[in-house]
Amino acid sequence: MSGDVSGELKRTLGVFDAVVVGLGAMVGAGIFAALAPAARAAGPADGALLAALAVAACVAYCNAHSSARLAARYPASGGTYVYGRERLGPFWGYLAGWGFVIGKTASCAAMALTVGAYVWPGQQHAVAVAAVVALTAANYGGVQKSARIARVIVAAVLGVLGGVVVACLSSGAADAGRLGGDWGGAGGGGGAAGVLQAAGLLFFAFAGYARITTLGEEVRDPERTIPRAVPLALGIALLVYAAVAVAALSVLGSPGLAGSAAPLADAVRAAGVPGLVPVVRVGAALAALGSLLALVLGVSRTTLAMARDGHLPGTLAAVHPRHRVPHHAELAVGAVVAVLAATVDLRGAIGFSSFGVLAYYAVANAAAWTLDGAVRGRLVAALGLAGCAALALSLPLASAATGAAVLAVGALSYAARARRPAAR
Numbered sequence: 001m002s003g004d005v006s007g008e009l010k011r012t013l014g015v016f017d018a019v020v021v022g023l024g025a026m027v028g029a030g031i032f033a034a035l036a037p038a039a040r041a042a043g044p045a046d047g048a049l050l051a052a053l054a055v056a057a058c059v060a061y062c063n064a065h066s067s068a069r070l071a072a073r074y075p076a077s078g079g080t081y082v083y084g085r086e087r088l089g090p091f092w093g094y095l096a097g098w099g100f101v102i103g104k105t106a107s108c109a110a111m112a113l114t115v116g117a118y119v120w121p122g123q124q125h126a127v128a129v130a131a132v133v134a135l136t137a138a139n140y141g142g143v144q145k146s147a148r149i150a151r152v153i154v155a156a157v158l159g160v161l162g163g164v165v166v167a168c169l170s171s172g173a174a175d176a177g178r179l180g181g182d183w184g185g186a187g188g189g190g191g192a193a194g195v196l197q198a199a200g201l202l203f204f205a206f207a208g209y210a211r212i213t214t215l216g217e218e219v220r221d222p223e224r225t226i227p228r229a230v231p232l233a234l235g236i237a238l239l240v241y242a243a244v245a246v247a248a249l250s251v252l253g254s255p256g257l258a259g260s261a262a263p264l265a266d267a268v269r270a271a272g273v274p275g276l277v278p279v280v281r282v283g284a285a286l287a288a289l290g291s292l293l294a295l296v297l298g299v300s301r302t303t304l305a306m307a308r309d310g311h312l313p314g315t316l317a318a319v320h321p322r323h324r325v326p327h328h329a330e331l332a333v334g335a336v337v338a339v340l341a342a343t344v345d346l347r348g349a350i351g352f353s354s355f356g357v358l359a360y361y362a363v364a365n366a367a368a369w370t371l372d373g374a375v376r377g378r379l380v381a382a383l384g385l386a387g388c389a390a391l392a393l394s395l396p397l398a399s400a401a402t403g404a405a406v407l408a409v410g411a412l413s414y415a416a417r418a419r420r421p422a423a424r
Helices: 015-026 029-033 035-042 046-073 080-087 090-119 121-140 143-169 191-214 222-258 263-270 274-308 327-343 349-369 375-394 397-423
Strands: none
Touching: 015 143, 015 191, 015 222, 015 274, 029 035, 029 191, 029 222, 029 263, 029 274, 035 046, 035 191, 035 222, 035 263, 046 080, 046 191, 046 222, 046 349, 046 375, 080 090, 080 274, 080 349, 090 121, 090 274, 090 327, 090 349, 090 397, 121 274, 121 327, 143 222, 143 263, 143 274, 191 222, 191 349, 191 375, 222 263, 263 274, 274 327, 349 375, 349 397, 375 397
8 A cells, every 4th residue: 555655643642551662662571581691791799780770770760861851842753863863963863763773673583583482492483573474563553553462461471570579589499688699709790890781781671661752753742641651661660670680689699590591480490489480481472572562663663754854765754544654664674673583593682782772862861961951851861871871881892892883884874875965
């Protein structure tokens, strides 16, 4: 079907649905997978992981505060791509959009592969492709349908995580002494650098609230809805993450958590409730599906915004005449993700994705600094910008180098296009 290239998207989401979309992205596969690599980075001191969680949450709050202020001012699809363009200039908006689309496309494939790994390990790639096709079809039918699916997934995942917390904390294996750890004990800890690297890896699991701001053109009364939905979604996710981290640490300790391939499944097994292991596996698969659903929504909306401005092919700006969704962008993103999920193992993409998203939020904080308003807003923006830079630089060298190289390619591409009119 042909699309309306210049059409606007349909505003159907209220505060509740916006919060659910954000939670679907945050309370996703990250909590099932990110704890182990973060624990390894933080070091043997059990308290280091909780400190890293606090640092990641602080940076996420600053980013969310800046993003919510900007989204209320510019309620259009595209998130920081739009904010950077409007406040800092076209190049910075483009760079933010480029980092988001590339990094999150890789994250989409990683989430799809996570679904395959939990549902049918022997056919991981086939299941991943099927998941991408199914969720792309769901998104094509309209953002309201996607929000309804997200409600079911979020409710189920929260139920599973609640079961993990209760099982661990009520078991005889739980030991509160494992939470503090020995920061100066044998073997040392990851130190400040280890805490920062762990925070950078955990930030991957917090970044989902960006999906709320990228849906700015599909939210009712965005000036009020987005500033309410973003902190609500972030606050709920933080409470869930803290409870799960404390529960897992109480039975496994930091060394046990760091060495686990499936930390929450191992946690309930150590708590003496092996019957919960299959439930945790199902919960992990649902969580990955929820993350994939929200990621495809966010990437396709940023693709739409960049196509509207000529940075991507104009056909990607088409809006479906009936469903009022960017259907060409959604199909293109779904196709790319499906190809990646079928051919590449992107489990190591967490660090790369974190680097791209931190660069994205660095632009958001810089843009928020330029807004008129109270001093508090500028202080939060400055803290968020510094936090993004610190976490990005603390990531594993390979992730930081690859992320920097991808951003450089985007910058060079922008510069090459900018020179063409002058050369004529």
